[in-house]
Amino acid sequence: xxxxxxxGLRKIYGSHEVLKGIDLEVDRHQVVSLIxxxxxxxxxxxxxxxxxxxxxxxxxxxxxxxxxGPGVDQNRLRxxxxxxxxxxxxxxHLSVEDNIMAGPMRLLGESREAARDQARALLDRVQLGHxxxxxxxxxxxxxxxxxxxxxxxxxxxEALLLDEIxxxxxxxxxxxxxxxxxxxxxxxxxxxxxxxxxQFAREVSDMVVFLEQGTLLEKGPPEQIFxxxxxxxxxxxxxxxxxxxxx
Amino acid sequence: xxxxxxxxxxxxxxxxxxxxxxxxxAVAGLLVIGITGGAVRAGVSxxxxxxxxxxxxxxxxxxxxxxxxLGARSLTLALQSRADLARSEILAARASAARARDSALxxxxxxxxxxxxxxLVQMILFNDGKIQKTFLRWDLMTESAADVARAFLVNxxxxxxxxxxxxxxxxxxxxxxxxxxxxxxxxxMLAIAYIDLFRAVPAIIVLYLIGxxxxxxxxxxxxxxxxxxxxxxxxxxxxxxxxxxxxxxxxDSIHPSQWSAARSLGFSxxxxxxxxxxxxxxxxxxxxxxxxxxxxxxDTSLVNVIGTMDAFNQxxxxxxxxxxxxxxxxxxxxxxxxxxxxxxxxxxxxxxxxEKRKRG
Ligand SMILES: Nc1ncnc2c1ncn2[C@@H]1O[C@H](COP(=O)(O)OP(=O)(O)O)[C@@H](O)[C@H]1O
Ligand SMILES: [Mg+2]
Numbered sequence: 001x002x003x004x005x006x007x008g009l010r011k012i013y014g015s016h017e018v019l020k021g022i023d024l025e026v027d028r029h030q031v032v033s034l035i036x037x038x039x040x041x042x043x044x045x046x047x048x049x050x051x052x053x054x055x056x057x058x059x060x061x062x063x064x065x066x067x068x069g070p071g072v073d074q075n076r077l078r079x080x081x082x083x084x085x086x087x088x089x090x091x092x093h094l095s096v097e098d099n100i101m102a103g104p105m106r107l108l109g110e111s112r113e114a115a116r117d118q119a120r121a122l123l124d125r126v127q128l129g130h131x132x133x134x135x136x137x138x139x140x141x142x143x144x145x146x147x148x149x150x151x152x153x154x155x156x157x158e159a160l161l162l163d164e165i166x167x168x169x170x171x172x173x174x175x176x177x178x179x180x181x182x183x184x185x186x187x188x189x190x191x192x193x194x195x196x197x198x199q200f201a202r203e204v205s206d207m208v209v210f211l212e213q214g215t216l217l218e219k220g221p222p223e224q225i226f227x228x229x230x231x232x233x234x235x236x237x238x239x240x241x242x243x244x245x246x247x
Numbered sequence: 248x249x250x251x252x253x254x255x256x257x258x259x260x261x262x263x264x265x266x267x268x269x270x271x272x273a274v275a276g277l278l279v280i281g282i283t284g285g286a287v288r289a290g291v292s293x294x295x296x297x298x299x300x301x302x303x304x305x306x307x308x309x310x311x312x313x314x315x316x317l318g319a320r321s322l323t324l325a326l327q328s329r330a331d332l333a334r335s336e337i338l339a340a341r342a343s344a345a346r347a348r349d350s351a352l353x354x355x356x357x358x359x360x361x362x363x364x365x366x367l368v369q370m371i372l373f374n375d376g377k378i379q380k381t382f383l384r385w386d387l388m389t390e391s392a393a394d395v396a397r398a399f400l401v402n403x404x405x406x407x408x409x410x411x412x413x414x415x416x417x418x419x420x421x422x423x424x425x426x427x428x429x430x431x432x433x434x435x436m437l438a439i440a441y442i443d444l445f446r447a448v449p450a451i452i453v454l455y456l457i458g459x460x461x462x463x464x465x466x467x468x469x470x471x472x473x474x475x476x477x478x479x480x481x482x483x484x485x486x487x488x489x490x491x492x493x494x495x496x497x498x499d500s501i502h503p504s505q506w507s508a509a510r511s512l513g514f515s516x517x518x519x520x521x522x523x524x525x526x527x528x529x530x531x532x533x534x535x536x537x538x539x540x541x542x543x544x545x546d547t548s549l550v551n552v553i554g555t556m557d558a559f560n561q562x563x564x565x566x567x568x569x570x571x572x573x574x575x576x577x578x579x580x581x582x583x584x585x586x587x588x589x590x591x592x593x594x595x596x597x598x599x600x601x602e603k604r605k606r607g
Pocket of ligand 1: 013018036037038039040041042043044045
């Protein structure tokens with residue numbers, strides 16, 4: 001049984017069906033990349049997995065337990081599935097350290113000392129140990145995003161959802177963030193990432209999924225999707241990406 | 248004169264006309280001050296007031312002399328600019344013209360302010376100081392000041408207690424109004440009904456109904472409290488409705504991505520509100536909150552309708568004993584003294600947050 005199982009997932013905003021029946025299975029320690037044009041439903045799919053958006057049909061299971069639908073403790077579910085956003089979404093009124101410590105202290109019941117030790121250790125790992133007492137607006141975009149990743153993994157989640165985490169960064173700051181994701185992949189973190197960094201997706205993914213207007217058009221190992229896609233639409237999308245110089 | 252310059256420099260801005268007008272305005276101002284001030288002073292009989300009239304007249308004349316000097320300088324600079332231009336020294340001509348225009352504009356601003364200030368003083372002195380004798384009798388002001396100031400402590404006490412209560416009740420209402428889900432609907436509705444109701448009814452009516460109504464109810468505890476507490480209850484009822492809306496606007500202004508971030512970590516709705524949304528929202532609403540508090544402080548003077556002995560009531564007592572409003576002016580001055588520092592502080596905070604946002 002796969003770690004994350006999505007079956008027949010549909011999401012409708014008003015009269016607009018944004019996800020039209022998605023089936024996807026992700027095993028433990030797998031890294032899955034979601035690619036597709038802007039508006040194809042990548043963010044919505046990620047937000048449905050940790051129930052930030054209620055779904056209209058189908059189901060989502062995590063580790064054998066159905067986590068969609070009524071009667072589920074969504075707060076507990078979300079502790080197990082971390083999320084990192086395109087715009088970082090750090091808490092501006094809290095220092096870097098406090099951003100990271102809030103979850104472990106208030107939700108996992110850790111002592112301030114234990115939470116701080118963990119935050120410091122994680123910050124050191126992403127070369128930000130010297131920024132622990134800074135505020136988010138004193139950091140560069142790349143630094144903020146690294147803090148956001150640390151904030152998510154400080155909850156010791158079993159999976160991570162990364163929503164275009166480098167799209168808001170200046171080009172020279174992309175690498176410092178992707179390096180961390182690469183490390184996480186090597187450590188065996190289960191991850192689903194929506195991304196436009198095709199080179200990176202090709203390198204770290206076990207599976208690449210192409211979304212097109214709310215349908216999962218094609219999925220497979222990166223060599224196949226990038227080297228020899230079956231769908232004409234996938235070929236066209238990748239051609240546009242190459243022309244934009246992103247692959 | 249405005250022949251195209253071979254160097255390709257654009258010509259200086261026109262300044263001569265402006266300078267001439269400035270000079271004329273300064274001269275006219277001086278004449279008006281001299282004639283009006285002299286006439287009003289001649290009609291003042293009280294020796295003390297006569298001194299004031301003379302003082303005002305001389306100060307105004309001195310200020311008028313300054314504008315005259317500035318006007319003359321403007322004209323000199325404008326002529327200088329013309330001479331520079333004739334020698335094709337365009338850059339120098341432009342600089343002189345700009346300074347000439349500057350001086351002329353300062354003359355206009357200064358003359359306007361001077362006229363307004365001068366005529367306010369003349370109004371007080373006009374008709375043998377009738378206005379001064381009605382509102383500004385120094386002897387009556389000092390006579391009532393001690394009692395009025397002591398009674399003003401009541402206003403401050405009412406304001407302070409009501410402000411604390413308003414902060415708590417308002418926050419409670421704002422959060423109630425934002426309770427999510429179907430189960431929260433009745434709570435939301437109650438909060439909205441309350442807010443609408445108390446924003447609709449004038450504060451003085453609420454005060455009247457509470458102050459005279461509650462004692463009549465004969466209810467055990469509530470009908471026995473002092474009239475000061477009725478005032479506090481009434482002000483809290485009214486102002487918490489306003490403050491609830493201020494809090495709500497602050498909460499609404501927090502970007503939804505902050506909710507996403509906190510919820511994705513596993514924080515519940517109330518936890519997210521408490522730890523991440525409210526701390527940010529409250530910082531944003533401090534200036535409008537202080538604005539509401541200033542209004543509340545002033546509305547403490549409404550309590551005289553239910554007979555609470557506040558500064559206004561005390562001053563009215565003196566006013567009717569002397570058939571003179573100077574004691575009431577003391578109340579006005581006391582409110583000005585406590586309010587102006589607060590409004591300046593709010594402005595300073597707003598400016599600072601605006602700057603912060605501009606810097607991004
Ligand atoms: N809250 C919302 N309300 C209405 N429509 C939405 C909402 N969020 C997303 N959509 C729509 O859903 C579609 C998919 O959006 P999204 O999942 O953000 O795509 P992607 O992340 O692939 O760019 C878009 O057409 C978008 O306009
Ligand atoms: Mg997106």
